Structures are given as C-alpha cells and as structure tokens.
Amino acid sequence: MQIIPSEMLPGRDEAALRRFLEGCKEAAVTKGHFQIASISLEVKHIAPLAVLQSIYEPEELHFYIERPADDEAIAGAEAVVQARFDGPGRFQQVQAFADDVLENTIVVGDLSEAFTGPHFFTAFSFEDSVAEGGEFPAATVFLPRWQVSRSKGKYGAVANLKIDAGTNLDEAVARVWGAYQKFGAFDYGNDPANDKPPEQPEPCSRRELAPGVFEGAVKQALESIREGEFEKIVLARGIELEADGPWQPLDALNRLRERFGSCFTFSYGGGSGRSFIGATPERLLQIRDGQLLTEAIAGSAPRGRNAGEDAACARGLLDSEKDLREHACVRDSILRRLEQVGIEGIADASPRILPLANVQHLHTPIHAEVGESVHLLEVLSELHPTPAVGGTPREAAVPRIRELEQMDRGLYAGVVGWFNHLNEGEMVVGIRSALIDGKRAKLYAGAGIVEGSDAEKEARETELKLNALLDTL
16 A cells, blocks of 8 residues: 655645546556545544435445444445455455555555544455345445544544546546535535434334244253253344334434444445444454454343342342353353464453443453454454354354254344454444344344253343334334
8 A cells, every 4th residue: 555645635625636646547557457546634523424324325335333432433435446255265355355455555644543544344244155145245345435434523534536547537536525525514404314304114013034933942052052062052033124114224323322322333235225233232353553352242131220120130140150151151262262363362350241221241351462463354253253142162053053043144243344454443243233124124132042041031131132223213
C-alpha cells in the first residue's frame, strides 16, 4: 500500500483531488492493474447510522457496527471491490483477497485517527459451507465506496474509488467532492429518510423453523454427553415472523442500540435485499495497537423485577455449578485456541456478571499481546466457533449441530466485523440476531447444553433471548 502525505490535498479542493486521482490513474496504467484510491478526511459532527439510512439501498452491500457505551460507530456502503468464498479455507481466502487489494491501494489523508484508511467489512456464516440457495455466502468481504465513522468525539469520512485506464476523472472528482460536501454538512433535519414513519409493521404470524425439535434435541445431546461424545454443545431454535408490511431494518437497529447500549449493534446487507441485524453481547476478537481482546460469555440468568431480585438472580448464577462449568469450558477453550497461534492469553481467575437489558451472563475478559506476524484473520479462524456458540470438543460437537437442530443457521452465530490495513479490527458473534427479508423476519437464540441441563429450562432461556428481538420488531 502506498501512503501519500496529507499535504498532497493542502486545500482540500477539487483541483488537489483531481491531481491525486490523476496520479492514481498513471499508476494503474503503469502497473497494468486497477488502483484503489482511498481518501480519508476529517469532517464535522456526523451520525453514521443517519448517514447510512440516507444512502441505504437494499440491493447494495452495507455494514454498520456500534457499541454505544464505547462511543464508537462505523458504517460502510456500496462495494468498490468484493469477494465471496466457501469452504474451510475461507478465512485465508479473505486475507489473500485483502492483501491483493492493499497491494494496489494508494491512500491519502491523515491516518492518525481511528477508522481512517481502507477498512474491509466481512460476514462469515456459522459453518464453513452453506447449502445451495442459502441466504448469505459462507464468507463475504468488501471494501466500501463510502465509509463514515465516529470515535470519541472525532468524525471521519473515507471514499474509496477503483481507478483504471478507462476511468472518467471528471465524474470521479464530482462524485467524491459531492459526497465530502454532503458528509461535512449533513442536514439531518431535511434528510428524506426522516420522512419515513418509524413504526414497524405488525407481526401477523409466528412459526417455529423446526417445530417440536428443540427439546428433543436437548435430550439427545444430553445422552451423547453422558456417553462421552462431547462435553458441551450449543443448540439453537429459530422462529419466523411474517408481518402485514415490510420491516425497516435500520429503524429496528436504531431501537436496538437505544435499548442495548452495552452490546454491539450491527447490520449487514449482502446486496440481495436481505439484512442481518442484531445486538450481540459477545466480542469474538479485537486487535488494536498490538493488543488483543476477546471474552468468554456463557451461563445465563434472567434479570430481576427489582434490585433485590436482580441481585439474587446474579448470586444464583455465580453459585451455579452447572453454569460455572459451562463458562469454564468456554474460557479454557479460547485460551487453548490462542496458544495454537502462539498467543498467550490472560484471563481473570473467576467470572463476573455481565448485565444486559433482559438477561445477565457470566463474563470473563481475555487479553494478550499479539505480534505483527500474526494476522487478525488467522486468529479468527482459530477461535471460530467458540464453545459459546458451538461446543467442545469442537471437532465432535459442531458436526452434530445441524443434525440436531434441523435448520440452517446461516449467519446466526457466525462472525461479522471489520479489519484494516494495520491488522486492526473488531469481530463480533452474530447472536441475538434476526434476518430481515421484506415482510419476513427469522429470529434465532441458543443455549449451551452440558451435563445437568434441563430441556424445558433451556427452552425458556432461548425464549428469554428471543425477546430482545421480538420486543424490537
């Protein structure tokens, strides 16, 4: 990747922009390969979700992720380059694709702030391969044409253009300059997206994706656990809602982020008109400045109706031998997986409570130092799926999941997130999630099954988790 000093755009005017793009075009001709021109600019106050909503097109790829408690959000829309992969080598293929793109990228702008420079957005299904006709590919990666972000009081915009010998520079300059002016002085009050009614349609039907299967699957899994086939398995159930009109996924996302401020709210659109949205409590992997952060989340209890009842539920969770065993299974597996790529993870000796709006979990943060030679996607391929969504041993438990659940998870319990040219990134687990497709919405929730689990209790736990999305929709 070639980095041009920000002084190359001294006046931030159309003439300077054109000179930069002319240089990119000359490089494309010389190399005989298209070049990505990536332009990073600081802008005034900007709300990434509002901007995304203003340019949202169901048939275009988009990505959004925010954790309100961290005061960070990033959105990307439209793909300047993209790729889709299937099979066990998908993580390595995504890395190779990104490396090739970066080899042919020319960047200009101040790259000292968060979310500057080219960022790749990704979505990985739970399984390495998906059935023919699946709603999303097993792996998708794209570099957005437009990217906007907020990070602790700083705001930025990135434009990525594909430049080759045939590029019309007049059109390219006009497109980027117009977007910069729009993002720099975004008029939220006059945004046409605000004219849309915020109300969601009324659900008029509900059905199970695999009727009558879940409790029987739990009993079968417990039998396999007793026989020593595996120690833990996570089983999910799904429901489908049909409404009297199409859902607005970004309106639903806005309500999710307001209700679940400590969760990662996300939306991914694969360009087919479908959106995968959610509010996940589970960070799978973060790497920034050489520091890795992941976490074990397993073991659940409801929230109480008052402070005393809530504390009693939390104490019961901390004292539950079954939940502590399930949690330790997840924590220890993550630490072992990190060792496989030469990373020594450090975890707290005992879990703490992670309280969410409608449920509370046992939670253990895990951190480590990571060297430059280890790519984020290499770590990701080792961690996914963790026992929090798959099982342990992974090789024995995960292949049984589809057989027992009798449904295709798709992106549920998969991975969505971003990474950049600095080997930094944020990847989260796609749970507490829903697939929005016009008038239909598929919602998913799972529960960890270990020795001592009860089928009826686990079904109630999944209903509790489903409520996060049910209440929103």
